[in-house]
Amino acid sequence: MSYERKNRKVVVTGGAGYIGSHIVEELLSSNYTPIVLDNFYSGNKWAIPEGVEVIEGSCGDPILLEKIFNETQAETVFHIAGHIDAQESVVNPLKYYNNNTKNSLTLIQSCIEHNVKNFIFSSTAAIYGSTTEPIVKENDEHYPINPYGRSKKMVEEFLEDLCTASSSSEKSTHLNFVALRYFNVAGASPSGRIGQATPGVKSLIKVVAEVHTGKRDRLSIYGTDYPTKDGTGVRDFIHVSDLSQAHIESLAYLERGGKSDVFNCGYGSGFSVLDVVNTYEKITGNKLKIEKLPRRPADPVSVIADNTKITQHMNWSYKYNDLEQILKSALTWEEQMSKIQ
Structure with missing residues (x-):
């Protein structure tokens, strides 16, 4: 018997940002009703499709959260908001623990108080740190090497503790969760409407695209003496549209009765x-x-996902597992941006 969704409203924190706006696009195409909560620290109002409800504010504001949940009666939250610069987190850890950890706990507490059922959390492969494993599994030991990774790990642990507490207590929290550990997200929407537009982003493919359009004069390669085939760091790049689809499938997984869990979200190739x-x-x-x-001190040698778990438990089939395709979409987007800036 298929699960009949009675409430298709989804609050998306950070829904005006790079990843969040692509998720909003996917939610709309899957007949959900996204509600964007964003403080526009790095997001853009133009990235939100016309007709989508937008609430400006912080996901760490308990009064605002109470108002949102009381008015919308949303039963699902996609928590995408957060700071993501590993290098910055090393020099300003408090910024990351306040926003990524403290605000997340405030949001989760409000979700519990307002009977939110499903919580999809934007986690990170930075949790694994300098792993010695060529391909990382979810249950591998993880020792994050920067405050960014540690700030996300703390939230994962909090969600897991809540899950344990609810299963051993007569009073259940009723909050089911999926934590998706993102690997290196890149590319732009096939629609051409949205892409990576956050100022100062240091992700590799974005920087290459900016050099291509003349916004930067060169690409800095940090480290050429790593124990890899060519001495440079290795990453698992995933197209943002495939990542967004993984969020939709995570919600479907929970709606089918799937247990709360953590999943790698990458292609499994470096x-x-x-x-x-x-x-x-x-x-x-x-x-x-x-x-x-x-x-640089916060950069691991190599991080590649073992995606066996997510492909076995969810109906996630990716479409853009090709470096050329990812890079072409990023270049096309950057060329488009350079014409209007």
């Missing part, structure tokens, strides 16, 4: 920094200007 450079040069025929610099 590419080095120089792989990305070479792919760019193959696509464009242009030589990318680079500079080689020493390693």
